[in-house]
Amino acid sequence: MLARRDLSMADLGRRLRRRGYHPAAIQQALEQLGGRGLLDDARFAANFVAYQTRRAQGPNKIRKLLQESGVSSDIIDAALDGAGAGDFAEQAARLRERRFGPQLPNDWREKGRQARYLAARGFSNNQIRAVLGARDLPED
Numbered sequence: 001m002l003a004r005r006d007l008s009m010a011d012l013g014r015r016l017r018r019r020g021y022h023p024a025a026i027q028q029a030l031e032q033l034g035g036r037g038l039l040d041d042a043r044f045a046a047n048f049v050a051y052q053t054r055r056a057q058g059p060n061k062i063r064k065l066l067q068e069s070g071v072s073s074d075i076i077d078a079a080l081d082g083a084g085a086g087d088f089a090e091q092a093a094r095l096r097e098r099r100f101g102p103q104l105p106n107d108w109r110e111k112g113r114q115a116r117y118l119a120a121r122g123f124s125n126n127q128i129r130a131v132l133g134a135r136d137l138p139e140d
Helices: 009-018 023-035 041-054 059-068 073-083 085-100 108-120 125-132
Strands: none
Touching: 009 023, 041 059, 041 073, 041 085, 059 073, 085 108, 085 125, 108 125
């Protein structure tokens, strides 16, 4: 299962349980793979953040997906910090320009539409506010 891509410990455990392996055998296998460095949640999280960033996903969405994969909050924070918060604001600006063009919106309706698009991609209100220049959007 690890030959195709990295998995978190929790993901691999879930997959093995679905295939009917005994819980004690699963735990032993996870410990052995972790001890050999073949299974590492920090490496998984760093690779996952890099991949999702290339797909133009924001930090909120990436955090949610990593939590669903069973990665601890400390590891998620470290992986997102390694990606750089400033990079996410730049990424949001590039995504907005690619989707809506170089002209910033003039009216609140269009600002709202663009803000909702960026929020759905997982960008924070602060990042969206920085991109749209919308001072009246709610704080995070």
